[in-house]
Amino acid sequence: MFAVRNALRLSSRLSIPAVTRRGCAGAAIPVDDVVNGLTDEQIQLRQTVRKFFVEKLAPHADEIDKKNEFPGMRGFWKEMGTMGLLGITAPVECGGTGLGYLDHIIVMEELSRVSAAVALSYGAHSNLCVNQLVRHANEKQKEKYMTKLLTGEHVGALAMSEPNAGSDVVSMKLRAKKEGDYYVLNGNKFWITNGPDADVLIVYAKTDPEAYQKGITAFIVEKGTPGFSTAQKLDKLGMRGSNTCELIFEDCKIPAENILGPLNKGVYVMMSGLDLERLVLASGPIGIMQAVLDAAIPYLHVREAFGQKIGHFQLMQGKMADMYTRLSACRQYLYSVARACDKGHFSAKDCAGVILYCAENATQVALDGIQCLGGNGYINDYPLGRFLRDAKLYEIGAGTSEVRRLIIGRAFNSLFK
Amino acid sequence: MSGRVLVGVKRVIDYAVKIRVKPDNTGVVTDGVKHSMNPFCEIAVEEAVKLKEKKLIKEVVAVSCGPQQSQETIRTALAMGADRGIHVDVSGKDYENLGPLQVSKILAALAKQEDAQLILLGKQAIDDDCNQTGQMTAALLDWPQGTFASEVSLEGDKINLVREIDGGLEHIKINTPAVITADLRLNTPRYATLPNIMDSLMNNETELHKPNHRTSLCVGLIPLFETVAPEDMQGGTDRSGAMLRHTVLQSGKPKRIILSCLCI
Numbered sequence: 019m020f021a022v023r024n025a026l027r028l029s030s031r032l033s034i035p036a037v038t039r040r041g042c043a044g045a046a047i048p049v050d051d052v053v054n055g056l057t058d059e060q061i062q063l064r065q066t067v068r069k070f071f072v073e074k075l076a077p078h079a080d081e082i083d084k085k086n087e088f089p090g091m092r093g094f095w096k097e098m099g100t101m102g103l104l105g106i107t108a109p110v111e112c113g114g115t116g117l118g119y120l121d122h123i124i125v126m127e128e129l130s131r132v133s134a135a136v137a138l139s140y141g142a143h144s145n146l147c148v149n150q151l152v153r154h155a156n157e158k159q160k161e162k163y164m165t166k167l168l169t170g171e172h173v174g175a176l177a178m179s180e181p182n183a184g185s186d187v188v189s190m191k192l193r194a195k196k197e198g199d200y201y202v203l204n205g206n207k208f209w210i211t212n213g214p215d216a217d218v219l220i221v222y223a224k225t226d227p228e229a230y231q232k233g234i235t236a237f238i239v240e241k242g243t244p245g246f247s248t249a250q251k252l253d254k255l256g257m258r259g260s261n262t263c264e265l266i267f268e269d270c271k272i273p274a275e276n277i278l279g280p281l282n283k284g285v286y287v288m289m290s291g292l293d294l295e296r297l298v299l300a301s302g303p304i305g306i307m308q309a310v311l312d313a314a315i316p317y318l319h320v321r322e323a324f325g326q327k328i329g330h331f332q333l334m335q336g337k338m339a340d341m342y343t344r345l346s347a348c349r350q351y352l353y354s355v356a357r358a359c360d361k362g363h364f365s366a367k368d369c370a371g372v373i374l375y376c377a378e379n380a381t382q383v384a385l386d387g388i389q390c391l392g393g394n395g396y397i398n399d400y401p402l403g404r405f406l407r408d409a410k411l412y413e414i415g416a417g418t419s420e421v422r423r424l425i426i427g428r429a430f431n432s433l434f435k
Numbered sequence: 436m437s438g439r440v441l442v443g444v445k446r447v448i449d450y451a452v453k454i455r456v457k458p459d460n461t462g463v464v465t466d467g468v469k470h471s472m473n474p475f476c477e478i479a480v481e482e483a484v485k486l487k488e489k490k491l492i493k494e495v496v497a498v499s500c501g502p503q504q505s506q507e508t509i510r511t512a513l514a515m516g517a518d519r520g521i522h523v524d525v526s527g528k529d530y531e532n533l534g535p536l537q538v539s540k541i542l543a544a545l546a547k548q549e550d551a552q553l554i555l556l557g558k559q560a561i562d563d564d565c566n567q568t569g570q571m572t573a574a575l576l577d578w579p580q581g582t583f584a585s586e587v588s589l590e591g592d593k594i595n596l597v598r599e600i601d602g603g604l605e606h607i608k609i610n611t612p613a614v615i616t617a618d619l620r621l622n623t624p625r626y627a628t629l630p631n632i633m634d635s636l637m638n639n640e641t642e643l644h645k646p647n648h649r650t651s652l653c654v655g656l657i658p659l660f661e662t663v664a665p666e667d668m669q670g671g672t673d674r675s676g677a678m679l680r681h682t683v684l685q686s687g688k689p690k691r692i693i694l695s696c697l698c699i
Contacts, residue, residue, distance in 0.1 A: 046451075048469055059636045062510060063629070065471070070626045102629035115629045 046312040053346075054353055060124055067125050070101065071132045079133040082259035083404050086251070088136060091173075091215065095143075099170025104144050108152045112160055113168045118360035119294070120353060123301040130305025131312070134408035135259035137302055138415075142211040142260075143167070145298040147174025150220055150236075150291050154279040159238060163218050175216035177207040177265055178288060184209070185421050187222075188231040188285065192267060194223035199274050201225070201237065203245070203267040209415075213248050213263035217241045221265070222284050234284035238276040245270030256407030293369040296416050297359060300352050300373040303380030303412045307345040310387035310405050314341070317391055337390055341383045348376045367429040374422040377412035384409040438552035439494045442483045442517065443542060444476040446501055446508040447562045456664045463562075463662060472508045475557025477515075478617040481624040482587060483555050484516035491589045492553065494518045498545060500538050502526040506641060513635035514627035520641035521545065534563075534657060539571035545644075546576060551612065553594075558583050558616040569616035579609035583618040 051061045074097065082088045098104055106122040108114020115121075122145065130137035148167050151160065151174075166172035183190045192205030203223055210219075219239045226233025239246060249264040279287040315338055318329030328334050355368045384406035388395035395402045413419045448454065449469040457464055472480075483495040497512035499505040500523040509520035523541055525533050546554055554573075559566035573580035581587070585604070586597035598605040599618050627635075 048467070058507075058510075059633060062507070062514070062632055062636065066514070066627050066629075066632060100628065101626060106629070115633070117629070117633070 047308070047315055049308065054349060056120075056124070056353075060121060063121060064124050064128060067101075067103070068128045068131075070097075071129055075129075075136060076132045079136075080401060080404070082133060082135060084258075084398075086253065086258040087261070088139075088259045091136075091139070092170075094136070095170035095173060097170070098140070099168060103140075104170055105148055105152075105164070105168040106144065107149050108164065108168060112152065112164050114148075114152070114164075118356070119297060120356040120360055122298055123352065123356050126298060127301040127305040127308070130302045131309045132305075133259065134302060134306050134309075134405070135257045137305060138257050138260040138299075138411070139173075139212050141295075141299050141302065142176060143174045146176035146211075146291070146295055147216075147218065147220055149294060149298075150176065150278070150287065151238075153291070154236070154287050155238075158275065159278070163238065167218060172217035173212055173215045175210055175212035175219045176221075176291075177210045177213070177219055178222045179209045180206060181208045181264070185418055187288075188234070190222065190224060190234070192221070192223040193227065194225045194235060194237065194272070196225070196274070197271075200271040201235075201274060201277075203237070203239075203270040203272060205267055207265040207267075209252075209262060210265055211260055211262050211415075213265055214251050214261040219265070220278060221267075222288055225284075226282055229282065231285045233282055234288065235281050236278040236284040236287045237272050238278055239270075239272060243270055243272065255410065256404070257411050258407075290364075292417065293364060293366050294359070296369045296373040296422070297352075297355060299412065299416045300348075300376045303373075303376040303409055304345065304349055304352060306380050306405050306409045306412075307341070307348065307376075307383045310383050310402065311341055311345065313401055313405070314338075314387040314390040317394070321391075321394075334390065337386055341386050344379045344383055348372075348379050351375060367426050370417065370422040370425040373412065373416060374419055374426070377409070378419060380409040380412060381406070438492060439496060439549055440483045440486065440492050440553045440555055441542065441546055441549060441551040442476070442479050442495060442497050442512065443538070443554070443556040443568065444480060444497050444499050444508050444512050445473040445557070445560050446470050446499060446505045447473045447560055450474060450561055454664075456662050460661050460663055462659070470504065470507075472511050473557050473560045473562075475559060475561075475617055475619070476508075477511075477557075477624040478619070478621050479555040479557050479615075480512045480515050480517060481622045482615075482617055483553075484625075485622065486587075486589070487516065487518075496521060496549060496551075498523065498542065500525050500533060500541055502530055509641050510635050511627065513641075514632045515625060516631070521549075521644060522641050523644045535565045535567035535571055538568050539575055542568070542572045543575040546572075546612075553612060554578075554614045556614065556616045558618050566616075569614050573614035576612075576614070578613050580614045580616075581607060581609050582616040584615050585618050585620045587615060587621065 049064070051064065056064070074094065078090065095104070102115040103125055105112070105114030106117050106125060107119060108116070110116040126137055126141055129140055151164060155163070167174050178187050178190065180190050180192065192203060192207060194201040194203050203221070205223070207221065217240065221237050221239045222234055223237060224233050225235040245268050247266045249266055252262045254262060315329070318334055318338065319327050321328050329338070352372050355365070355372050358365065384402070388402045388406060391400055391402055394400050447470060448463070448465065449471045452469050455464045480497065483492070486492045487495050495517040496519045497509050497517040498521045499508050502525065506522050509522055513520055542554060556569045556572070558569065569582055570580055581594060581596035581598060583599045584596050585599045588595045592611050594609050594611060594613055594615070596607050596609060596615065598607060599620070
């Protein structure tokens with residue numbers, strides 16, 4: 019039995035992630051999908067994508083983080099396209115897979131479990147860009163842009179934040195002035211995931227600065243349009259490998275036919291999109307928490323101190339229990355809200371609540387993970403440091419924890435007006 | 436050659452799982468442990484689907500013998516491109532006693548029933564490492580067999596096969612119908628795409644068969660005495676040149692080398 023199993027492990031088709039090679043007994047902590055309430059299709063989906071990501075991406079995850087780049091990104095995008103992963107929520111008529119938000123979340127969770135940075139880029143492409151096009155693009159725009167985004171030939175992105183407008187995104191200054199059949203864009207965007215690589219970007223600009231939030235419009239911008247350029251790749255604390263940069267617009271002419279959704283109604287496009295963005299991106303921290311468990315729990319059963327495996331000490335048992343229950347609670351909240359969205363029931367309060375809760379717990383679980391490994395958790399030979407740095411982003415991106423709390427608080431205020 | 440190919444797929448403990456022996460030494464722990472399709476069976480399914488894509492065969496039927504959960508394995512085969520599935524329901528005590536002889540009898544009966552032209556199996560399963568089912572099935576059907584295949588090509592109603600054997604590669608030509616068992620380097624199995632997974636689950640093309648007296652399962656053919664984990668590895672003695680060369684380099688003085696076989 020062991021001879022063939024070992025031969026399989028070493029055969030060229032299979033690659034083992036660095037952590038298991040290091041001797042952390044066993045592969046991963048299993049996910050109980052019966053408790054999660056997943057259907058047979060979703061269980062099969064998780065198994066298939068997990069296998070794909072472990073074999074194709076896991077061997078490169080550490081290097082992607084160290085070098086802050088993903089050289090194989092384009093090839094990987096095309097492979098994901100072939101598998102139907104880039105347009106999970108896009109209808110079959112457009113070339114998508116026609117599944118729901120929970121299915122999208124399962125895929126992103128497994129991707130985040132292997133590499134949170136690549137998962138973030140994937141989320142920006144498949145949800146922020148593709149899903150917005152699915153919801154708001156007209157037939158002509160869908161025909162022009164969807165196919166290549168779904169096959170992975172093109173990378174998508176979304177740009178709303180600016181150097182001086184993050185949480186207060188509605189105060190954005192990127193100006194779009196109408197000139198005949200074109201709109202001329204002037205200004206910049208900042209913190210744009212996939213910025214350096216994207217071929218198609220959805221950009222929010224002010225078409226009517228006087229009208230404040232009622233003067234924002236969404237545009238579809240193509241890479242290579244004269245006047246549109248990208249500046250330096252940002253050197254981030256975490257999510258290294260998910261390229262982020264500044265976008266610069268200098269008298270950039272965008273045809274009027276590239277307006278996404280109604281003119282000056284961009285804020286509705288943006289805000290409703292943000293709810294779904296928060297829902298899908300919440301699977302990022304779930305994947306990270308699962309990865310922390312995958313790395314820390316086997317270690318606790320290998321490392322010895324005082325004559326026994328440290329996983330048998332009560333305080334370590336307590337840590338495992340705390341990490342596991344946080345993850346499980348977050349997961350059930352996320353899956354429940356996703357199921358509701360799949361039924362057509364969208365709750366802004368819960369979408370904000372889900373990512374608020376998941377992100378803050380992920381940071382805590384990642385800290386616990388480092389603590390479980392002790393000194394080894396503090397060196398970069400082990401991935402726990404990467405998990406913490408990646409987890410922290412989710413408390414900031416897609417609306418900071420503060421903004422998310424505002425949304426929920428205000429939702430309750432409005433019940434008692 | 437056109438027609439039907441039967442592909443046997445076995446549900447086994449996933450290759451990456453750390454195997455644990457049950458405390459009472461009656462077997463290994465399988466409850467709650469991740470299972471998946473035997474890797475050599477995946478290679479067999481891939482080969483069958485490839486033959487169908489080349490239009491050399493008409494239909495790929497995935498067969499699995501086991502309890503209810505074997506249906507997951509069949510679904511994986513369907514998602515990879517198989518057309519139909521047959522689940523032979525074997526559970527409880529019968530399943531514990533299910534071995535290559537019983538499975539080959541089932542496959543032989545199914546081959547006759549389905550009028551199969553070709554049976555594709557993995558060369559062995561990674562749980563029992565028997566490497567018997569393919570050979571036994573061929574013997575029961577009195578069909579030629581091409582085992583450890585690393586290359587398969589159809590030529591009219593004959594099959595050209597390259598087999599990986601201890602001495603190297605053996606090229607043989609066999610008649611159809613035949614049994615082929617897949618070795619590691621035959622192909623690289625594809626990942627099931629999402630649309631295929633959804634399709635395979637919606638069109639549940641799996642028939643349920645209960646084995647009858649024709650395919651009778653002999654109870655307890657091979658009595659199992661005990662299952663134990665292998666002993667922990669001890670340090671070995673290095674009689675190869677490696678350590679000796681290391682010592683020579685360190686001390687600068689050559690030593691007399693007595694050549695003997697490697698101790699690993």
